[in-house]
Amino acid sequence: MRFTRPKECATCPFQADGCRKVFKFRVEEDVRRFTAPGRGSEKWAQLFKQRTAIERVFAYLKLYLELGSTRKLKKRALMDVQLSCLTYNLCKLALDRWNKTMLQSQVA
Structure with missing residues (x-):
């Protein structure tokens, strides 16, 4: 899973250039915190329709x-x-x- 964190880039010198730091996580690290599929993805939208x-x-x-x-x-x-x-x-x-x-x- 990949997330962008613009809040953590507040002190980054490359922020003016539009740099967005990307963090990659494995779902197994913390199952409660990182869900699969991630919200906003196409697979999540398909599952959302099945409610x-x-x-x-x-x-x-x-x-x-x-x-x-x-x-x-x-x-x-x-x-x-x-x-x-x-x-x-x-x-x-x-x-x-x-x-x-x-x-x-x-x-x-």
Whole structure:
């Protein structure tokens, strides 16, 4: 695996020329730190496409509805999850219906 580290090149005299130091690692050195395939590679993109629907929903809820960083406990946390899921389902339903009407208008 190869990584570029521009932060470590802050004191490099060749930084003005656009030099980017490249570090090579073996995945076996630290399995938790270096994953294979690396993010941003073509193989990683292919594996990313194979995710299940529930993984996509969880990722959406964590990213856009902030369920990954909630500080509520018990009933309030459960209510927050339920409201977020309801919001997600309503948005998907509205988008599906809108796409269906747009498709029908294009055909007609």
